[in-house]
Amino acid sequence: MGKESTKTFLGLTIARQAAVLVFLTTVIGLGVNQVRSNRLPLIEDWSHEARLKTPSGQSMVISLDEAKALFLSGEAMFVDARPSAEFEQGHIAGAVCLPWQEFEVFFDSVFPDLLPDATIVAYCDGETCDLSEHLAEELYNMGYENVRVLVNGWSVWRDAGLPTEG
Amino acid sequence: MIFTGGVMMVESAQHKKEKYIKQKTPGKRTTVARLVLGAVFIFAGIDKIRHPGAFSEVIYNYQVLPDQLINGTAILLPWLELILGGCLVAGLWLPGAIVLTNMLLLTFFGALLFNVARGLNINCGCFSTSTEPVGGTTMAWYVLRDSFFLLLGGRLFFALRRMHSDDERQKVFQGP
Numbered sequence: 001m002g003k004e005s006t007k008t009f010l011g012l013t014i015a016r017q018a019a020v021l022v023f024l025t026t027v028i029g030l031g032v033n034q035v036r037s038n039r040l041p042l043i044e045d046w047s048h049e050a051r052l053k054t055p056s057g058q059s060m061v062i063s064l065d066e067a068k069a070l071f072l073s074g075e076a077m078f079v080d081a082r083p084s085a086e087f088e089q090g091h092i093a094g095a096v097c098l099p100w101q102e103f104e105v106f107f108d109s110v111f112p113d114l115l116p117d118a119t120i121v122a123y124c125d126g127e128t129c130d131l132s133e134h135l136a137e138e139l140y141n142m143g144y145e146n147v148r149v150l151v152n153g154w155s156v157w158r159d160a161g162l163p164t165e166g
Numbered sequence: 167m168i169f170t171g172g173v174m175m176v177e178s179a180q181h182k183k184e185k186y187i188k189q190k191t192p193g194k195r196t197t198v199a200r201l202v203l204g205a206v207f208i209f210a211g212i213d214k215i216r217h218p219g220a221f222s223e224v225i226y227n228y229q230v231l232p233d234q235l236i237n238g239t240a241i242l243l244p245w246l247e248l249i250l251g252g253c254l255v256a257g258l259w260l261p262g263a264i265v266l267t268n269m270l271l272l273t274f275f276g277a278l279l280f281n282v283a284r285g286l287n288i289n290c291g292c293f294s295t296s297t298e299p300v301g302g303t304t305m306a307w308y309v310l311r312d313s314f315f316l317l318l319g320g321r322l323f324f325a326l327r328r329m330h331s332d333d334e335r336q337k338v339f340q341g342p
Contacts, residue, residue, distance in 0.1 A: 009330075010261060010326075010327075010330040013261045013262070014261045014262050014265045015262075016262070017259045017261055017262020017263070018262040018265055018266050019262075020259075020262070021246070021249060021250065021253070021259065021262050021263065021266060022246070022266070024249060025242055025245045025246040025249055026242060028245050028249070029241050029242040029244075029245040029246075030241065030242075032215075032245070033218070033241045036218075038218060038219060039218075040218045040219060040222060040237045040240060040241055041237060042237055042238055042241070043234050043237060043238075044222070044233075044236065044237050045233070046226055046233035046236055047233070128227075128229045130227065
């Protein structure tokens with residue numbers, strides 16, 4: 001009859017109600033998801049390779065080796081999607097600054113460098129950075145069909161000892 | 167003397183009874199906290215329910231869940247928010263709803279702090295599923311706002327405990 005019994009009773013009430021609420025959520029959530037038109041698959045591949053695909057199903061992700069080869073042959077234009085302050089602190093040699101957050105501001109000055117047929121390699125920094133992904137998608141939609149993304153570009157490039165400047 | 171003593175005893179019992187009632191009834195501020203938090207949860211749930219794909223992007227950007235759990239969370243979490251918000255506003259199943267609400271708030275706060283700590287500027291996805299990048303001040307604002315929600319949640323939790331705690335005052339009503 002003391003404190004313990006009432007506390008246990010409250011604990012049981014909480015557990016029972018919480019379990020029913022979670023169960024209700026699961027039934028409603030999954031049920032609605034099944035019948036709606038914009039339903040999500042329960043499990044989706046969120047890897048960079050799977051996420052970054054052109055409408056034709058080709059992955060936009062480029063490996064460091066491929067990027068290096070394109071760099072050495074001078075076939076690729078590197079586009080830095082990070083904020084301009086980070087670009088100024090250091091970037092891939094010859095890259096142009098096109099921060100995704102200020103895309104409209106910078107695009108005009110970068111435009112002459114972006115040849116429609118050249119390969120464009122967008123990069124930012126960090127395994128999870130999505131600035132270059134957004135930038136690549138935007139450029140692709142603008143008609144630059146050979147745009148690629150070097151995931152975690154700045155870090156892997158610098159760590160591989162490849163040419164940088166700034 | 168005896169008579170006065172009797173009155174005093176009655177008053178004392180009356181006092182105990184009032185204190186007991188006060189303990190067992192939520193104050194105005196607690197009720198306001200419950201309604202505000204409930205409305206916030208309903209509001210937060212609705213936009214996410216409408217745009218599940220955009221919300222899954224938001225969860226992905228948080229980078230705290232394994233890929234396999236992203237979509238399941240995007241499907242279920244908004245409904246949990248809506249249902250909990252409904253319970254809070256309607257005053258239904260408060261023990262379960264309050265505890266779950268606090269667990270969610272703590273999880274959100276933890277995920278947000280985790281990303282502030284590692285310097286990742288993410289759109290919190292709290293009320294809208296837009297994934298526009300945000301600056302450092304916005305992150306600070308998210309932390310402030312989430313702290314406020316946690317205060318509300320904490321208040322409800324302690325009111326719940328107070329109202330369900332058993333102590334001497336309860337014996338006033340227990341009779342012989």
